[in-house]
Amino acid sequence: MSLSEFQLARPRTLPDVLAFLSDQADNVRILAGGTDLLPSMRQRLFAPEHVLDLRRISELRGIRQTGKGIEIGALTTLREIEHSPMLAKNYPVLTEAAKTVASPLIRNMSTIGGNICLDTRCLWYNQSLAWRKSCGFCIKKDGDLCHVASGGTKCWAVFSGDTPPALLCLHAEIEIASASGTRRIPLRDFYTGEGDNYRKLRPDELLTKIILPHASSGYRGAYRKLRVRGSIDYPLAGVAVVIKRSNHHINDIQIALTAVNPAPLLVEGLSPLLLTNGKIDDQSAEHAAELAARTAKPLTTSGLTPEYRREMIRVFTKRALLAAIES
Numbered sequence: 001m002s003l004s005e006f007q008l009a010r011p012r013t014l015p016d017v018l019a020f021l022s023d024q025a026d027n028v029r030i031l032a033g034g035t036d037l038l039p040s041m042r043q044r045l046f047a048p049e050h051v052l053d054l055r056r057i058s059e060l061r062g063i064r065q066t067g068k069g070i071e072i073g074a075l076t077t078l079r080e081i082e083h084s085p086m087l088a089k090n091y092p093v094l095t096e097a098a099k100t101v102a103s104p105l106i107r108n109m110s111t112i113g114g115n116i117c118l119d120t121r122c123l124w125y126n127q128s129l130a131w132r133k134s135c136g137f138c139i140k141k142d143g144d145l146c147h148v149a150s151g152g153t154k155c156w157a158v159f160s161g162d163t164p165p166a167l168l169c170l171h172a173e174i175e176i177a178s179a180s181g182t183r184r185i186p187l188r189d190f191y192t193g194e195g196d197n198y199r200k201l202r203p204d205e206l207l208t209k210i211i212l213p214h215a216s217s218g219y220r221g222a223y224r225k226l227r228v229r230g231s232i233d234y235p236l237a238g239v240a241v242v243i244k245r246s247n248h249h250i251n252d253i254q255i256a257l258t259a260v261n262p263a264p265l266l267v268e269g270l271s272p273l274l275l276t277n278g279k280i281d282d283q284s285a286e287h288a289a290e291l292a293a294r295t296a297k298p299l300t301t302s303g304l305t306p307e308y309r310r311e312m313i314r315v316f317t318k319r320a321l322l323a324a325i326e327s
Helices: 014-027 038-041 078-080 085-091 090-100 104-109 112-116 129-134 163-169 280-296 306-326
Strands: 005-008 028-031 050-053 063-066 071-072 173-178 181-186 205-213 220-226 238-248 249-258
Touching: 005 063, 014 050, 014 063, 014 173, 014 205, 028 038, 038 104, 063 085, 063 129, 078 090, 078 104, 078 181, 085 090, 090 163, 090 238, 112 163, 112 205, 163 220, 163 238, 163 249, 220 306, 238 306, 249 306, 280 306
Parallel strands: 005 050, 028 050
Antiparallel strands: 063 071, 071 205, 173 181, 173 205, 220 238, 238 249
């Protein structure tokens, strides 16, 4: 299906971008890599009057070391993150998650900011206009029904980005800019948990950078992802795990999930369970996996059953945790 008509804006500086958003905020879509936006526009999920192309804004690119950690520009491609020696050395779970996204061709185009802001997905939403119309539409787009949770008023479309769970484990923060100024928030506060209104970003605001704190440097980790095909597909369940240790003693552990809730989530309650004596064995890894499985709330938003996806969260959590210990 062809794209609907729109006006394309290509500003050259960040102040020009923010001024444009301030003036035209009502019906603008941001084009970074375009790997998710353009297919959605072809499905008539979006029909913006304006598309704002950011690809000329060089100040939004790059991976930079600062006194407080590492800053990643929102336009930095996933390929750059995948192949960054600095990130691989200090934040390896992020490079591992990035390399699982789709295919090399898509990673050459897609950006870290786009992956963080990825639209939520659902079997009933990501379809053609004719298909959605035949089903009476849904809460997320044009209707008032939820085909996933019949009778409910909440949209359960799932968040399916691969890098956010890794970033959550690393205590990442993000910087958001507008014409009136900038604000910095923890990434965990960016998501609402609602499938149809999934992020806390005003129409006149732009995600500009990601900040990885120095305190998270050196966390060892692993990322495991369930998908039907080994490339291209979005995750149908994903788990990121990181641990920090010294002298074989575990000082911290974080586990985060994706693709099984309307937002990427950290698993709560791990410290008292896993940090007894500063060690993790097979039994405690199994307990962590059970906690993760209870945190996951998969519904019929994909072609795989909720029961199978929840079970794979349990399996992948244990595998990722044991892999992180051995790394």
